[in-house]
Amino acid sequence: MKGLKDKAVIVTGAARGIGAAMARGLAEGGAHVAVADLRKEDADAMAAQIVSAGGKAIGLAVDVRKRASVRAMIDATVAAFSGLDVIFNNAGIAQVKPFLEISEEDWQTVLDVNALGVLIGMQEAVKTFQALKRRGKIVNTASIAGKQGYEPLAHYSASKFAVVALTQAAARAFGNQGITANCICPGVVATPMWKLIDQGFQEHGLSKSPEEAFNTFAASAVLGRPSQADDLVGVARFLASSESDFMTGQSLLVDGGMVFT
Numbered sequence: 001m002k003g004l005k006d007k008a009v010i011v012t013g014a015a016r017g018i019g020a021a022m023a024r025g026l027a028e029g030g031a032h033v034a035v036a037d038l039r040k041e042d043a044d045a046m047a048a049q050i051v052s053a054g055g056k057a058i059g060l061a062v063d064v065r066k067r068a069s070v071r072a073m074i075d076a077t078v079a080a081f082s083g084l085d086v087i088f089n090n091a092g093i094a095q096v097k098p099f100l101e102i103s104e105e106d107w108q109t110v111l112d113v114n115a116l117g118v119l120i121g122m123q124e125a126v127k128t129f130q131a132l133k134r135r136g137k138i139v140n141t142a143s144i145a146g147k148q149g150y151e152p153l154a155h156y157s158a159s160k161f162a163v164v165a166l167t168q169a170a171a172r173a174f175g176n177q178g179i180t181a182n183c184i185c186p187g188v189v190a191t192p193m194w195k196l197i198d199q200g201f202q203e204h205g206l207s208k209s210p211e212e213a214f215n216t217f218a219a220s221a222v223l224g225r226p227s228q229a230d231d232l233v234g235v236a237r238f239l240a241s242s243e244s245d246f247m248t249g250q251s252l253l254v255d256g257g258m259v260f261t
């Protein structure tokens, strides 16, 4: 893809699900991709898959909640690919809890990965872009839950509103250096995360069968089907490429038509 070839890109949470699809798609578009995840073995396997398909990739361990770990991920990427052009802060977790049962610990667990993890990823990437004197790009994964609060996912929704806010604030903070920040808001995507959400619905007696919650939520997409991780690849390539250079601070809903803003 134009403006993507040979770009050095990190995707966090890329061992599976949406991140894996993005990493594969970006590499197919010519980017050099660091596949970073808490699950190091799976990240390595995903990177190996990309390499055997003719792409350029490395697998890296990262815990996005830990600044030193994020720093090491970025430094390893800069060393492997001679720089950094784009970071996808995509790693995230979900937890199903009825509103009145969300504890302080639940809040901390979800917000640590989904909000603090994104803040740290953005900060360390910007410092790197500045040191390298590059007009880097930040692409965060928010959600339709970053546009509307969903029950029983209130703390998850709050974490995704935080991602939208961080994206807007960074766009304002670093636009004068040519650094952009945008986010992607997926809808209901068939990934391992939704298997866990479905389980959570059942455990709390909110659904009766596997995939009932998934199907109920997905049914509101006007395009008439749930999303697959590959549905997010086009927009990921666009936001990583120079085709999107004049866009910043935006949250792009890619949800098959669930939420209109």
Ligand SMILES: NC(=O)c1ccc[n+]([C@@H]2O[C@H](COP(=O)([O-])OP(=O)(O)OC[C@H]3O[C@@H](n4cnc5c(N)ncnc54)[C@H](O)[C@@H]3O)[C@@H](O)[C@H]2O)c1
Residues within 6 Å of the ligand: 012, 013, 014, 015, 016, 017, 018, 019, 036, 037, 038, 039, 062, 063, 064, 065, 090, 091, 092, 093, 094, 113, 117, 141, 142, 143, 144, 185, 186, 187, 188, 189, 190, 191, 192, 193, 194
């Ligand atoms: N699946 C959906 O319907 C959906 C919808 C909207 C937004 N999202 C968001 O998209 C992103 C990816 O979701 P997914 O469905 O692919 O999830 P997933 O659970 O399938 O994959 C998430 C990946 O993130 C990794 N991860 C978790 N915590 C981490 C940490 N602390 N450090 C590094 N890596 C970590 C996991 O190991 C896993 O490989 C998340 O931010 C999620 O909130 C998903």
